[in-house]
Amino acid sequence: MTTRDRSLAEVIVKGLTAPVTETERDRLLRELESRLPTDGDGPLTVTRIHGTPVAYRGVVRSLGKPDRFDFGDATCALLAVGALDDTDVDALIEHVPSYCGVRRQQVLNRLAAGDLAGARAAADLIADxxxxxxxxxxxxxxxxxxxxxxxxxxxxxxxxxxxxxxxxxxxxxxxxxxxxxxxxxxxxxxTKDKRVGSAFAKFAFAGFPAVGDVAGLRRVFAGDATGVLSEIDQLSMLAQTVRAASGHNPDRDHPLLDEIVNRIIAVDPTTDKATMRWRDAELFALWPAFGERSTLDRVRAAIRTPRYRRELTKLPREFP
Missing domain, CATH: 1.10.10 (Arc Repressor Mutant, subunit A)
Incomplete structure (x- = not known):
């Protein structure tokens, strides 16, 4: 039986258990490349049990690099695009290394299909x-x-x-x-649930920076959400929101930027090193929102960290 005649699963088993030729590697690479989507990057693919899922295209690109091909990784990618099925996985599972993410890929496949019960059943099959x-x-x-x-x-x-x-x-x-x-x-x-906790309260206001609603967030913090967040967390959320509202290379400051800058500058940098680092980092991170030279100069003068001061020489729109 030639390499061409063997099923993909048979080629993978040989690749995992015995010396293989470049011809066998090339067959799997051709199969992987033939399944690259015309548009987009393909389904989420995970090659290692503790790895981070990435797009199929990225996995194929990595497998095609010199000395990067791995039969276990190829198994996961082929499963992600339907070139292998669950029956193949059952036949291959005793041969793949323990770090291989093939069982986890089954979970991702079921999630992509909207099959929550199937995803749970697949997760239960992950060993060790x-x-x-x-x-x-x-x-x-x-x-x-x-x-x-x-x-x-x-x-x-x-x-x-x-x-x-x-x-x-x-x-x-x-x-x-x-x-x-x-x-x-x-x-x-x-966040009141003890499994989450108040440390995550600031993310409850994530909808405001998503739409750049600085005035709305300011109004909420001064009204119904008074005292919910610390001053530092409030300022972090306001700064994030005003950056979003300012757009790219603004010609002028947002109407509420000056107030936010003043409040951050007013945080005592001598409280402790962590507070000083937060204050300087937050002021520096506001730079994309600066539309006026006076704001840039004022922030530069207030910052204590030398590397930040060295960077704050031009407004965003002054860069080519």
């Missing part, structure tokens, strides 16, 4: 106590939907004590999505 990784993928989709009940319904399966940074991202996504769909009050209510 790592099903939580697949459930985190499910949690990501639920968080991005703002589906609070379903998100918390799977909470124990996320194993929140592992990869704590990943859980922070999930919580941010959830609060931001609820704010987008239901408003800041509903999002703030979710």
């Amino acid at each position: 106590g790592r099903s939580w990784v697949g459930y985190r993928d499910i949690g990501t989709v639920l968080a991005e939907r703002g589906d609070v009940d379903e998100f918390f319904g799977d909470w124990k399966r996320y194993v929140a004590g592992k990869d704590r940074d990943g859980m922070v991202v999930l919580k941010k996504k959830l609060i931001t999505a609820v704010a987008r769909d239901e408003g800041w009050q509903a999002a703030l209510a979710v």
Whole structure:
């Protein structure tokens, strides 16, 4: 039987278990490349059990580089585009390395198809106590939907004590999505749940920077949301919002920029090093919103960090 006659699964098994020729690698690469979409970058693809899902096109590009081809990675990519199916995975699973993300790819495929129950069943098949990784993928989709009940319904399966940074991202996504769909009050209510917590309260106001509503955010902070956030968190959200509202290379300052700059400058930089670093970084990050030389000069004079001061020499529109 020639390489051409073998099924993709048979070629992969040989590649995973025995020395292979360039011809066999080339066959899989041709198969991968033939399935590149005409438009877009293709489905989310994960090649490692603890990896970050990326677009199919990026995986194919990586596999095509010298000395970068990996039969386990190719298996995941071929599954992502339907060149392999679940029956193939069952036949291959004993041969793929433990770090391979093929079972997790099954979770992503079912999520892409809108099959939440199937995604959970696929996550349960991930071996070695790592099903939580697949459930985190499910949690990501639920968080991005703002589906609070379903998100918390799977909470124990996320194993929140592992990869704590990943859980922070999930919580941010959830609060931001609820704010987008239901408003800041509903999002703030979710932060009352001890599984989220008040540290995520500022993301309840993410809808304001999304549309550049500086006046609306200022009004909320002075009214119904008085005292909800610390002064520093309020200023961070206001600064983010005024940057969004100012657009690209503004000709003049936003009407509320001066007030926000004044409030940030008024934060005592001698409180502690963390406060000083926050103050300088926040002032520096406002630079894209500067439309007037007087604002640039005032901020430069207030900043203590030398590297920031060196950068603040021109307005955004003065750069070619």
